[in-house]
C-alpha cells in the first residue's frame with residue numbers, strides 16, 4: 001500500500017509544478033467550484049496509476065490542480081463511493097495520495113438528507129461531527145505507522161477553527177447556514193421513514209452515503225478537515241416525499257455556488 005501511494009504521488013508530481021496544501025473533494029454533481037479554479041491541470045482518474053475509476057452519473061472523475069483565488073489547491077471532481085462496489089481502501093486511497101503530496105487541509109462536500117426537523121431543502125449544513133455507520137472501517141487491517149497511529153483520536157474530526165471561520169464567512173455574505181452531525185451510511189437506497197427516524201434518534205442531523213470514510217482517513221493522516229452538506233431532501237416525519245438521484249442533483253446544483261463561495265474564502 002505504501003508503495004502504491006508513493007507511485008501515484010510521484011506520477012502526479014511529474015505532471016504539476018505546484019505543491020498545494022489544500023485538498024477539496026467535491027460531492028456528486030457539486031463540481032461548480034472547479035469553474036473557479038484557474039491555471040488548471042486536469043488529470044482524469046483513469047490515467048492515474050492505482051486510482052479506482054468512478055462510475056456514477058454526475059461525476060466526471062478527475063483531479064484538478066490549480067489556483068482557487070491565490071491559493072494552490074488539488075480538487076477531486078467526483079469521489080469513490082462504497083456503494084459503487086469499491087472497498088474502503090479504494091474509497092480513501094485518494095486521501096492517502098493527497099497526504100503524500102503534502103496536503104494538510106481537506107475540504108469535503110456532499111449532498112444529504114436532512115433529519116433535523118428545522119432543516120429546509122436547500123440548506124447548507126456545516127458538518128460539526130459525524131457518526132460512522134459504514135460496516136467496513138477504512139482503517140481496518142494492518143496499520144502503517146508511516147500513515148498514522150493505530151488508534152486515531154477523533155475528538156475534533158472537523159476543525160473547530162475552520163467551522164468558526166465558515167460561520168463568519170456565511171454571516172458576512174448573508175448566506176443561511178445550519179450546523180449539524182452527519183451520519184454516513186452505505187446506501188445506495190435512500191432511507192425508509194423508519195431509518196430516517198432512527199438516524200434522528202441516534203443524534204444525526206443529516207444522512208448521506210459518503211464523506212465519513214475520507215474524513216476518518218484524513219484524521220488518521222493528521223489532516224485538518226472541513227465538511228459541508230447540501231440538504232437536498234428531508235427525512236422528517238410529515239415532510240418525507242419520494243426522493244431520487246435527479247432531485248438530489250437538481251437541488252445540489254442550485255445551492256452549490258453559495259457553497260463554493262464559502263469554501264473559496266475559507267482557504268484564503
Ligand code: HPA
Pocket residue numbers: 111112113114189190191207208209232233234235243248
Ligand atoms: N439519504 C442518503 N443520502 C442522501 C440523501 C438521503 O436522503 N440525500 C442525498 N444523499
